[in-house]
Amino acid sequence: MTSAAPVKTQYEAVIGLETHCQLKTTTKIFCSCATDFGAPPNHQVCPICMGMPGVLPVLNQKVLEYAVKAGLALNCQIASYSKFDRKQYFYPDLPKNYQISQYDLPIAEHGWLEIELVDAAGDPCHKKVGITRLHMEEDAGKLVHGGSDRLSGSTYSLADFNRTGVPLCEIVSEPDLRSGAEAAEYAQELRRILRYLGVCDGNMQEGSLRCDVNISMRPVGQTKFGTKVEIKNMNSFNAIQRAIDYEIERQTEALECGELIIQETRLWEEGTQQTISMRVKEGSSDYRYFPEPDLCAIELPAEQLVQWQSELPELPAHKRHYYETELGLSAYDARLLTDDRVVAEYFESTVVAGGNPKQAANWIMGDITGYLNNHKLSITELALQPQGLAELIVLIENSTISSKIAKDLLPELLSRGGSAKEMVERQGLTQIADPGTLTTMINEVLLAHPQELEQYRNGKTKLQGFFVGQIMKKTGGRAEPKITNQLLVQKLKG
Ligand SMILES: [Zn+2]
Incomplete structure (x- = not known):
């Protein structure tokens, strides 16, 4: 047996x-x-x-x-x-x-x-x-x-x-x-x-x-608490997590060896990534x-009490829920945007001003955060107001400008603020989406590069990118990419 x-x-x-x-x-x-x-x-x-x-x-x-x-x-x-x-x-x-x-x-x-x-x-x-x-x-x-x-x-x-x-x-x-x-x-x-x-x-x-x-540790299913140990001296969330994980492992090993846990205060040592005994209680x-x-x-x-209750702001958990269920953002984006109240408020103002939520989130978490980090600024110190960002997003969405142009405009908007719409009009950056105008330009480009055109027609189709690049160069990046590509392919295939 x-x-x-x-x-x-x-x-x-x-x-x-x-x-x-x-x-x-x-x-x-x-x-x-x-x-x-x-x-x-x-x-x-x-x-x-x-x-x-x-x-x-x-x-x-x-x-x-x-x-x-x-x-x-x-x-x-x-x-x-x-x-x-x-x-x-x-x-x-x-x-x-x-x-x-x-x-x-x-x-x-x-x-x-x-x-x-x-x-x-x-x-x-x-x-x-x-x-x-x-x-x-x-x-x-x-x-x-x-x-x-x-x-x-x-x-x-x-x-x-x-x-x-x-x-x-x-x-x-x-x-x-x-x-x-x-x-x-x-x-x-x-x-x-x-x-x-x-x-x-x-x-x-x-x-x-x-x-x-x-x-403290206890066998799963037991309601009584084990002997507890206190850990001090953690000055980051990362340290809290690692100190606890270390202590769970240390106490579990001790219990498995039949040792008793001593009630004590332990210190987290960042250097050795260990907790050490400080004093026994x-x-x-x-x-x-x-x-x-x-x-x-x-x-x-x-x-x-009623007065103070009425002064409470909307809390992060509520905002996260709203961003996910009403604005269609991912849990990850919602978490990142709501981590800091002023960032969340900037985002919300952008959405209220007409900016698409997903686009607004991408701009804020990407280029804008990068700019703020580089210049050690808070979003409240940014020259670009939510209204301005919303304008920029709308200009891309309605195909007035390409996202490439938007990226080019961004540094000036971030540092000096102002209206994206006015900037586009002033600098003549409006996207070219008119098929007639684009066709003329495509014809010019093809005429100027007969060798590449021949290579393309002999099967080197990856040259399409070369032609797109030439058209963008000619238009200062203003050619609407989707229509340009469609027209170009037609022309290339003769
Ligand atoms: Zn005093």
Whole structure:
């Protein structure tokens, strides 16, 4: 009797993200210090954000507005009553020795965010990711660890408190994600939404958007969570995806070898493409939260909520859906065009002005994006207005100009703007589509190249391209290609 081989346990990853987003306010959360990135160290500080005794914080209204708008866009329930709490911990970049945050009554809870994925068959599919909570808090300062001091030989660290009190919004997801790709897509969609709202610039290199990942593995079918590991220090979507995929592999191998996963914080190392252990968690920290006595509780009037709700822009997912179903664009094009709100708005204005959607998408994603990248410009700085682009597209569509001429006109239109129609009229670039005129020109060209004509008639038919080239040269590229080719073939065949 042979016994069946033991079935290998299949594991699945359980992943949740905690995202810290810096809110794009001009001043800090509880004082009027500026929030500009890159200012000289300790030039944007005051007694309040330096935690001097006897000072009183006052909540920046914009912070509340931005947090509520983010909560609404993430389908959260907005708390009609919310408050701030003190989270006590000591760290040299935290001058007060506590952080003002929100604990048991966050401003928003119980939301969701839908992400677009590709299934195993390569077809697009959607997944809803739960949002546990969203709360407001202040950022800490920054420590710069120096080398050794030349005189004393001792090592030192410098503290920069410019960032202390910069407003943050922490967004915690449910552990609904299952792979690095899903987590990266979640983070990207979250950033798109925050950027559409104008509440966060989403610049990961400057730390305006920071993601911490919680990840554990469990046998497929088991509901209980495994021991979770936290990964920090990822400053790109690519890093999030790779760090998670690395960790899934590491934890799966460990479990298959019968090892225990240790609850710890790990760092993503870009150089080696690995996560490394940073510190082992010894139980959950006791932050001794208590209500912040220097700030009033937040009672949000219903009218205020209605007002902010009415100010929300159309969100990227809605735009993507509209582009695909109503404008006939591919999922890929819709995704690319809606990634940045100003690009999407430029595209939509072009369509409203009469430009064919597919053509408008091609011009914007092709030549226009190339021009913007080369000149380090935003589409809002482009001299060519959507109306002008729409005109150009119409001129090609109704065969007034060839697409070759359109490409020739584009550099001037991009840099100086103006009307494509006027430009075409002024420079006499209208396409020649009149069969009589074209026939005359074709006859002239054939007469001027008797040798090539003979070769063609002896079977060298690829010379057709040569003749088309000659006609284009003669007309400055203005001959309508389709009619020209038809007439030319007739003539060539004699
Ligand atoms: Zn300040």
